[in-house]
Amino acid sequence: MKQLSVIGTGVIGNGWIARALAQGVHVVAFDPDPSAPERTRAFVDNAWASLSAHxxxxxxxxxxxxxxxxxxxxxxxxxxIQENVPERLALKREILAALDRCADPSVLIGSSTSGFKPSELQTECTRAPGRVIVAHPFNPVYLLPLVELVGGNATEAHHIERGRALYQRLAMRPLVVRKEIEGHLADRLMEALWREALHLVNDGVATTEEIDAAVVYGCGLRWSLMGTFLTFHLAGGDAGMRHMLEQFGPALKLPWTKLEAPELTNELIERVVQGCEHQAAGRSIAELDRRRDDFLVELLGLVQKYWPEAERLEGRI
Structure with a gap:
């Protein structure tokens, strides 16, 4: 791949730009905001140290x-082509239809949408709607390798296979989502944890700092290597997942989870905001970004060291 075209240069669009540049790919960007070029170049400059270390x-x-x-x-x-305009369905449809009209029909168009299904995005594309797919990354895009690929009603298998190859060229790890669903895979998992976390704060069970500590020093360490299912497989001892489900499965029927998100009252908003500001301890977002990036560079090195089967799994995901 020689050129990536990025449409929309917010946090996600700029993340795609930084990743592509780090992979030796030329980037052409478009954003109607006159300040976009200056913001993008500042973003890339800030990310380049982490990319160089990686x-x-x-x-x-x-x-x-x-x-x-x-x-x-x-x-x-x-x-x-990677589309990253704000998460409004009408706007995305308008921009994707325009891209479908002016881009060569053979060029794949990926949308960074975190929630919309690709069939919803393809509806106003009349030239080659099947090449419009969801290609959902994770922030910071320039470091995190996962990209979820989802096809819509008009998408054929060869579109997804082309997408897999193109995103691998950007050093991504494509995960092909088998069926369209709002929020795809990873966001649905994260939102389930987010709902429970909001309930725990709302009910006065824990602060934002305590909940983050539970993830950072507990389950998060295991998840970064093994994910959810393999972690529970080990919890079953020598008999693995079968024993784990037999022993702990009945507890799933207990009313542990809240399922629905709590009402976002002003009181809850203030608890969450004040908790996060306490955790930030006066550090700017840029400082926190750099701390996160430095950590991720080292963590990615460990994941690559201890998860060699990732190369083998590429053929499946």
């Missing part, structure tokens, strides 16, 4: 970036 591909340069004057200009030489 490892740059041959030819990687932060200045392999050009801002286009229009959508048409942005996609003329594209090998892959």
């Amino acid at each position: 490892g740059l591909a041959p030819g990687a340069r932060p200045d392999n970036l050009r801002f286009a004057s229009s959508l048409e200009d942005a996609v003329q030489e594209a090998d892959l």
Whole structure:
């Protein structure tokens, strides 16, 4: 892949730009905001130290970036188009339809949407709707390798296979989602934990800091290597998951979970906001970003060291 075209340069769009540049791919971006070029270059400059520590591909340069004057200009030489406009369905449909009209029909268009199903996004695309797929990354996009690929009603298998190859060229680990569902896979899992966390804060059971500590020093350490199911497989001892389910399965019927999110009252909002500000301890978002990135670079190195089967799993996910 020689050129990635990025439409919309917020946090996610800029993350795609930084990742592509670090992989030696040229980027053409479009954003109607006049301040977008300045913001993007500042973003890339801030991320480059972490990307350099993680490892740059041959030819990687932060200045392999050009801002286009229009959508048409942005996609003329594209090998892959990544859409990142705000999460409003009508707006996404409008932009994707315009991209479908002006981009070569053979060029795949990925949407970074975290919630919408691809069939909802394809409805106003008349030229080659099947090439419009969900390609949902995770923040920070320039470091986290997972991208969820989801096809819609008009999408054929070859579109997904092309997407898998293109995103692997960006050093991503594509996960093909078998069925369309709102929120895809990872966000649904994160939102389940988020709902329970809000209930615990709302009910006065724990502070935001205590809940984060429970994840950071407990389950989060295991999840970063083994995920959910393999972690529970080990909890069953020598008999594995079968014994775990026989022993602990009945407890799933207990009313532990709240299932629905609590009402977001002003009181709950203040508890969450004040808790997060206490945890930040006066550090700016930029400082916290750098601390997170430094940690992720080291953690990714450990994951790659202790999860060699990831290379084998690429063929499945």
